Amino acid sequence: MDGRKTPVKSSHKLSLLSSPVRAVIRLRRTAHILKKGLLPGDPQAKLLQRQISLGRAKVGAASTSLLGQASFESSKYFTFDTSAQPTPQRGSKRKKRCKNPRVLYPDSSRKYLPVEHKSKAKRCLLLLVGIVCFQILNAIENLDDNLLKYDLDGLEKTMRREVFGQALAVENIIGLLKDYLATHIHNKPLVMSFNGPSGVGKSHVGWLLAKHFRSVMDHHSVLHYFTMHRCPDPASVYDCQSELSKTISDMVTQAEIEEKIPVFILDEVESMSPALLETLGGFFQKNQTNEFLNAVYILISNLGGDEIMDVVLQNLLQPQGKMEELRTALRPVLGHLHPLWTTVEIVPFTLLEKNHVQSCFYEEMMSEGIYPDPSHIERLAGQLNYYTQGGQEFAISGCKQVVSKVNLL
Incomplete structure (x- = not known):
């Protein structure tokens, strides 16, 4: 059992x-x-x-x-060991799901683009550009204000109306004045030298400049100096030097206080002694105080008239080429007379033709109240002497004798 x-x-x-x-x-x-x-x-x-x-x-x-060999009577619950199971490797390949890269929006939805954040650097850059443009505009307006104070446009109209045969010289003078008077800060004074034969309008231009600047400024800022009237005696050169130096210093100091640029018109410079030229040349240097750098000097003389006459009669150049040729011919001649002409702006005045002389007669007769009969003007102009070259007639003495001829009528 x-x-x-x-x-x-x-x-x-x-x-x-x-x-x-x-x-x-x-x-x-x-x-x-x-x-x-x-x-x-x-x-x-x-x-x-x-x-x-x-x-x-x-x-x-x-x-x-x-x-069968072990005894299961002692185990009440069934358990199994998971440590013997193989652990899945991390590198096992898994089936990748196919993802559709396209995103489809329903027709009823609204699409919103990503918001672009504006950089503050752009605003700073725009502000900087605006400030620079405003400063440039302000500087241009200041230049215009300075030129309006001297009314150079009115001066140009007057000179073109009353000066005959010197269109290039007038253009050169107005250009130099506009460039210099546009600002009140300079590193040297403006020095212009009017050179040419007698009777071509140099002194007349000087008189127009003195009249104009006295009207826009005052008499204390303009000096019209005639050498033969102020210093007729060669023995009194020292007194002339002291007087001229003191006058220029006082005018420059007063003009600096009033923030103006004084104008010095010196006529008959060919009659100045070397000592007086040396005194005058001392005011043209760069190493001076600020008030002496803000000044305009105009030297009027007959120096270089023969060289201008030879260039005009021999070459008969075009107007612009004539001006360059005249400057090239005048600079060594003037530099040999005195070193101060080596740094000045030379403005040559050329010979006047016969039609320019007739215009001088017409203007003088109108100013004296005489009827300007064309036949009468032709007869008076024919009484003067002329150079004939290339079919053109150039007046030897320019308009120098016009006033005396009209006074005899």
């Missing part, structure tokens, strides 16, 4: 143990199939399940033999 009951108990214990084992094996097989990405009903899944069941059967037999 005892021998018969022992097999029944062992088989009963094996059946109780095999049911949980089979359930675990079935779950792991299903998990393995799902892990492979196969459905349970697929043929491949069935084949794989059959292979796993065969392998599990061998493992079950081995485990049964092992379990």
Whole structure:
């Protein structure tokens, strides 16, 4: 009896143990199939399940033999060790999902673009550009204000109306004055030298300049100096030097206080002694105080008249080429007389033609109240002497004798 009951108990214990084992094996097989990405009903899944069941059967037999030898009476609960299971490797390839890069918006929705944040640096740059433009505009307006104070446009109209045959000289004078009088800060004074033969209008231009600047400023800012009247005696050169130096210093100092630029018109410079020229040249230097740098000096003389006459009669150049040729011919001659002419702006006055002389007669007769009969003007102009060159007639004495001829009428 005892021998018969022992097999029944062992088989009963094996059946109780095999049911949980089979359930675990079935779950792991299903998990393995799902892990492979196969459905349970697929043929491949069935084949794989059959292979796993065969392998599990061998493992079950081995485990049964092992379990037969061990005692299961002491174990109340069934547990299994997961440490023996292979851990999945991180490097295993997973099936990537296909993502559609296109984003489709419904028709009823509103699309919002990303907001662009404006940089503050652009605003600073625009502000800087605006400030620079405002400063440039302000500087231009200040230049215009300075020129309006001297009314150089009115001066140009007057000179073009009353000066005959010297259009290039007038243009040169106005250009130099506009460039210099546009600002009150300079590194040297403006010195212009009017050179040419007698009777071509140099002194007349000096008289117009003195009249104009006295009208826009005052008499204390303009000096019209005639050498033969102020310093007729060569023995009194020292007194002439002291007087001229004191006059220029006082005028320059007063003009600096009033923020004006004084004008000094010095006529008959060819009659000045070397000592007086040396005194005058001392005011033309750069290394002076600020008030002496803000001044306009105009030297009027007949020096270089013969050279101008030779250039005009021999070459008969075009107007612009004539001015450059005249400056080239005059500069070494004037520089040989005194060094002060090496740094001045030379303005040559050319010979006057016969029609320019007729205009001088017309203007003088109108100023004296005499009817300007054209035949009468032609007869008076024919009484003067002329150079004839290339079919053109140039007056030897210019308009010098016009006033005396009109006074005889």
